[in-house]
Amino acid sequence: MxxxxxxxxxxxxxxxxxxxxxxxxxxxxxxxxxxxxxxxxxxxxxxxxxxxxxxxxxxxxxxxxxxxxxxxxxxxxxxxxxxxxxxxxxxxxxxxxxxxxxxxxxxxxxxxxxxxxxxxxxxxxxxxxxxxxxxxxxxxxxxxxxxxxxxxxxxxxxxxxxxxxxxxxxxxxxxxxxxxxxxxGATSGWLAGLADPVVAPALRAMHAEPAHPWTVAELARAAAVSRSTLAARFKQVVGRGPLDYLTGWRIELAADRIRRGDGTLAGIAREVGYGSESALSVAFKRTTGRSPRDYRASVARSA
Missing domain, CATH: 2.60.120.10 (Jelly Rolls)
Structure with missing residues (x-):
């Protein structure tokens, strides 16, 4: 997609x-x-x-x-x-x-x-x-x-x-x-990236395969520009670097699966690009301020 x-x-x-x-x-x-x-x-x-x-x-x-x-x-x-x-x-x-x-x-x-x-x-x-x-x-x-x-x-x-x-x-x-x-012409954020000829191919690549271990060099090849050009342009348009964006998107996908009760945390971690539940937990807590288990418990309480 x-x-x-x-x-x-x-x-x-x-x-x-x-x-x-x-x-x-x-x-x-x-x-x-x-x-x-x-x-x-x-x-x-x-x-x-x-x-x-x-x-x-x-x-x-x-x-x-x-x-x-x-x-x-x-x-x-x-x-x-x-x-x-x-x-x-x-x-x-x-x-x-x-x-x-x-x-x-x-x-x-x-x-x-x-x-x-x-x-x-x-x-x-x-x-x-x-x-x-x-x-x-x-x-x-x-x-x-x-x-x-x-x-x-x-x-x-x-x-x-x-x-x-x-x-x-x-x-x-x-x-x-x-x-x-x-x-x-959107002014900033990932929406602006969709209209940018350099940023858009990198965004599409990450969304097509969010679990792939992307590097900035690989994303730059997808955009047909140099690594430094992609990094600078992505930060200018989207407001953060490409790998920071990828982390954020993976956490959004993981949170969505947790809200839907879709599988174990270890399985969700593998689906979104983390080698283990502990690796997902570190990234999830750094991004959201809560561990995946705490997030799952809060979703259950709300339900």
């Missing part, structure tokens, strides 16, 4: 479609900070998005969509001077899957949320800006618009498994938005 697929699988991304929002006239709706990642797409009309802590509001036109990646409160409005009403009562009173604000239905938005495992924020979300805006005019956003249109169509039918189809389409949309963000 490629690194993005690996991380999305590890963070357990799942989606949930919420009621649509129809609005018109003078309207403003205030939303509490989302627990996961919130998305909306403008199917008709246009409005403004203001996110707490983000200096400028985002103008949303018909066909636009956006992703909110951080737990920040936000407001959707036709006019930001209008006093907002809380979203929760409006959506609780939704009729036929549509909440209403203001007067009329000049604006229509569909949306939902993505949720992740506890590691999702560190592995994926913290590498993203608070808001990713995808304008309808962006040529590469065609697939995102298609997914949104299909989500809308599924939610309007009573066909078998329409909700499940809509949720899977939402995951397709999430991946496409992440790709668009990479094309625009």
């Amino acid at each position: 490629d690194p993005l697929t690996d991380v999305l699988a590890l963070v357990g991304a799942s989606s949930r479609i919420s009621a649509a929002l129809a609005a018109g006239g003078r309207w403003s709706v205030r939303f509490a900070p989302p627990a996961g990642v919130k998305f909306n797409a403008v199917r008709r009309g246009g409005c403004l998005l203001r996110v707490d802590g983000v200096p400028e509001p985002v103008t949303l036109a018909e066909g636009d969509c956006y992703l909110l990646t951080q737990p920040l409160g936000f407001t959707l409005a036709g006019d930001l001077d209008t006093a907002p009403e809380p979203a929760e009562p409006l959506f609780r009173a939704a009729v036929d899957g549509v909440a209403r604000a203001g007067t009329g239905d000049d604006v229509f938005l569909v949306g939902g949320a993505f949720s992740f495992t506890e590691r999702g924020r560190d592995l994926l979300l913290d590498a993203l800006p608070p808001v990713i805006h995808v304008p309808a005019a962006t040529p590469a956003a065609a697939t995102v618009r298609w997914a949104v249109a299909e989500i809308d169509a599924e939610l309007r039918t009573s066909a078998p498994a329409a909700g499940l189809v809509a949720e899977h389409l939402a995951l397709v949309m999430l991946i496409r938005i992440l790709r668009l963000h990479l094309d625009r």
